[in-house]
Amino acid sequence: MSKLCVLLVLLVLQSREIQGQQPYINNHQLDCYNKAYNNLTSGFDCNGVQSSCQSYLTFRSNPLYNSAVEIGYLLGAKATQIASINNLTSDVATIPTDTVLVIPVNCSCSSLYYQYNVTYRLKDKTETYFIVANDTFQGLSTCQAMMSQNKVGDKNLSVGLDLLVPLRCACPTSNQTASGIKYLLTYMVTWGDTISYIADLFVVDQQTILDANQLSQDQTLYPFTTLLVPLNTTPTKIEHSQPSPPPAPAPQTPPASSPDESNSS
Numbered sequence: 001m002s003k004l005c006v007l008l009v010l011l012v013l014q015s016r017e018i019q020g021q022q023p024y025i026n027n028h029q030l031d032c033y034n035k036a037y038n039n040l041t042s043g044f045d046c047n048g049v050q051s052s053c054q055s056y057l058t059f060r061s062n063p064l065y066n067s068a069v070e071i072g073y074l075l076g077a078k079a080t081q082i083a084s085i086n087n088l089t090s091d092v093a094t095i096p097t098d099t100v101l102v103i104p105v106n107c108s109c110s111s112l113y114y115q116y117n118v119t120y121r122l123k124d125k126t127e128t129y130f131i132v133a134n135d136t137f138q139g140l141s142t143c144q145a146m147m148s149q150n151k152v153g154d155k156n157l158s159v160g161l162d163l164l165v166p167l168r169c170a171c172p173t174s175n176q177t178a179s180g181i182k183y184l185l186t187y188m189v190t191w192g193d194t195i196s197y198i199a200d201l202f203v204v205d206q207q208t209i210l211d212a213n214q215l216s217q218d219q220t221l222y223p224f225t226t227l228l229v230p231l232n233t234t235p236t237k238i239e240h241s242q243p244s245p246p247p248a249p250a251p252q253t254p255p256a257s258s259p260d261e262s263n264s265s
């Protein structure tokens with residue numbers, strides 16, 4: 001009897017391993033009413049070793065959410081922890097717009113998919129599931145995941161209604177655990193991001209990010225989608241993270257005869 005159990009456990013573990021790590025959403029989050037890709041848009045599969053784990057996600061400060069307290073409130077995370085991980089002077093200090101912050105969340109498996117539940121109260125009558133998932137939560141959730149977990153239809157949303165927002169997160173697979181990976185961080189992709197840029201931000205190998213997301217080197221990354229970044233240690237403040245500067249020419253043209261510009265250090 002116990003042998004049978006062991007066998008079953010092994011079979012389950014094996015089939016989870018065969019499922020691989022977590023495929024990239026590939027911009028299917030834009031198509032709220034297409035159910036064909038629900039396997040990608042609903043969340044990351046519960047294929048990890050643990051059914052719940054510490055995980056992290058990234059969020060960009062903006063004029064509406066610009067302190068640890070406000071971001072913590074939106075994302076259901078502890079302001080003091082946000083402040084300490086990101087070296088903020090206090091949990092009410094104003095954070096410059098577009099700073100990439102690391103937010104700790106407790107990820108857990110809810111039947112098929114890992115997620116972190118947050119409640120969001122609608123503020124404005126223009127808000128739809130897509131706007132909440134894409135604009136307010138910056139792609140950390142999807143309209144499809146929200147629609148499948150809230151009873152109210154998209155057309156019946158109203159100001160003051162509380163919605164469940166399942167944030168995308170995941171726990172490491174057995175292969176990842178075996179190679180020393182302790183956490184998966186949900187990184188919110190923005191304009192101009194590349195795998196090598198993201199790998200540099202977290203000081204990880206590009207290939208581990210590609211593997212974790214079942215991506216090939218030539219995959220296009222789309223803004224407001226999420227990627228998993230495997231980490232061996234707890235993340236710290238992201239060092240200066242102005243995403244790849246706009247490819248515009250320098251605002252001021254250098255003087256025609258700039259003195260020995262290549263020697264500056």
Ligand SMILES: *[C@@H]1O[C@H](CO)[C@@H](O)[C@H](O)[C@H]1NC(C)=O
Pocket residue numbers: 017018019020021175
């Ligand atoms: C897990 O690791 C084994 C051995 O390194 C490898 O053969 C297998 O393809 C890996 N599975 C996944 C899903 O990455």
Ligand SMILES: *[C@@H]1O[C@H](CO)[C@@H](O)[C@H](O)[C@H]1NC(C)=O
Pocket residue numbers: 023036037038039040
């Ligand atoms: C998700 O579903 C699509 C469409 O049915 C299919 O092509 C794709 O292989 C599935 N992906 C995974 C990871 O199961």
Ligand SMILES: *[C@@H]1O[C@H](CO)[C@@H](O)[C@H](O)[C@H]1NC(C)=O
Pocket residue numbers: 076077078104105106
């Ligand atoms: C996450 O889980 C830990 C341990 O159970 C708990 O101390 C912590 O308060 C939780 N954090 C959040 C944001 O719920």
Ligand SMILES: *[C@@H]1O[C@H](CO)[C@@H](O)[C@H](O)[C@H]1NC(C)=O
Pocket residue numbers: 087236237
């Ligand atoms: C964070 O703050 C601590 C203490 O003030 C300092 O030692 C550390 O270098 C800072 N880290 C970063 C990444 O700024």
Ligand SMILES: *[C@@H]1O[C@H](CO)[C@@H](O)[C@H](O)[C@H]1NC(C)=O
Pocket residue numbers: 030134135224
């Ligand atoms: C998603 O949100 C961003 C930021 O608010 C916005 O720039 C972008 O246009 C939105 N995407 C779509 C498809 O509306």
Ligand SMILES: *[C@@H]1O[C@H](CO)[C@@H](O)[C@H](O)[C@H]1NC(C)=O
Pocket residue numbers: 108110111117149164
């Ligand atoms: C998150 O919400 C789902 C409902 O969609 C629920 O099944 C699950 O238990 C919740 N998870 C936690 C940790 O509360």
Ligand SMILES: *[C@@H]1O[C@H](CO)[C@@H](O)[C@H](O)[C@H]1NC(C)=O
Pocket residue numbers: 151152153154155156
């Ligand atoms: C939307 O509201 C209408 C009118 O109150 C109701 O008949 C309908 O069932 C609602 N649909 C959903 C999906 O909530």
